[in-house]
Amino acid sequence: MHLIIVSGMLGVGKTSVILKLVGPLAEGGRKIVIIENDFGALGVDSEIVRRNGMEVRELKGGCICCTLKAGLIDDLRMLQANFSPDIAIVEPTGIADPEFIINSVQDISGLRIDSITTLIVIDAERFLKMKKMFERPLKNQLKVADVVLLNKVDTVSAKDLREIEQGIRAFSYEGKIRQIQADKGIGLDALEEVMK
Numbered sequence: 001m002h003l004i005i006v007s008g009m010l011g012v013g014k015t016s017v018i019l020k021l022v023g024p025l026a027e028g029g030r031k032i033v034i035i036e037n038d039f040g041a042l043g044v045d046s047e048i049v050r051r052n053g054m055e056v057r058e059l060k061g062g063c064i065c066c067t068l069k070a071g072l073i074d075d076l077r078m079l080q081a082n083f084s085p086d087i088a089i090v091e092p093t094g095i096a097d098p099e100f101i102i103n104s105v106q107d108i109s110g111l112r113i114d115s116i117t118t119l120i121v122i123d124a125e126r127f128l129k130m131k132k133m134f135e136r137p138l139k140n141q142l143k144v145a146d147v148v149l150l151n152k153v154d155t156v157s158a159k160d161l162r163e164i165e166q167g168i169r170a171f172s173y174e175g176k177i178r179q180i181q182a183d184k185g186i187g188l189d190a191l192e193e194v195m196k
Helices: 014-029 046-051 069-083 098-105 135-142 158-169 188-195
Strands: 002-007 032-036 055-058 087-091 115-123 147-151 176-179
Touching: 002 014, 002 098, 014 032, 014 087, 014 115, 014 147, 014 188, 032 069, 069 087, 069 098, 098 115, 098 135, 115 135, 147 158, 158 176
Parallel strands: 002 087, 002 115, 032 055, 032 087, 115 147, 147 176
Antiparallel strands: none
16 A cells, blocks of 8 residues: 655645545546544545545544554554555644654554655745744654645745745755645646656
8 A cells, every 4th residue: 555645734735635636546446545634624525535436534633643643553454454445645634743654654563555655735825924933843744755745836926936945945855846736736747656
């Protein structure tokens, strides 16, 4: 099973990213499961889920990187046994440290994770105002990011986009940054090579 972690602060567009990714990921009959743990999330639309033959689980009452870690592992084991997914997408809370999720699912008996991809979604509209307030969680998320999805790029100027990318690099992130508009699915096609 390929595990995809879609992380980022509350309101950055994680659910929109997931909703736009599931269609292309489900092509070819791949089975997808989604585990949501984001407070205040809109939730993954059940009609899209049924249409694409996916399973969605919600973990409530804490954060999957700490208090709900066992629940995440149990859900992944159960989904693997009953649904045999090709891809599991995990959407943690906004302040979650994806490294804890990665460490908690590796080498667990009864759970087969073939590969892990970590996508970090950043809101271009709010990044410059909020980067100091959320410095620690941003650093934690960026240190394990395979790709940064800079969302809502249509809401800021080209000058601000350059400053935002410099701000992301200032957190010692050296990987790929993709500019996207998740609500319209713009820019997400570039992620196909990461997902395969």
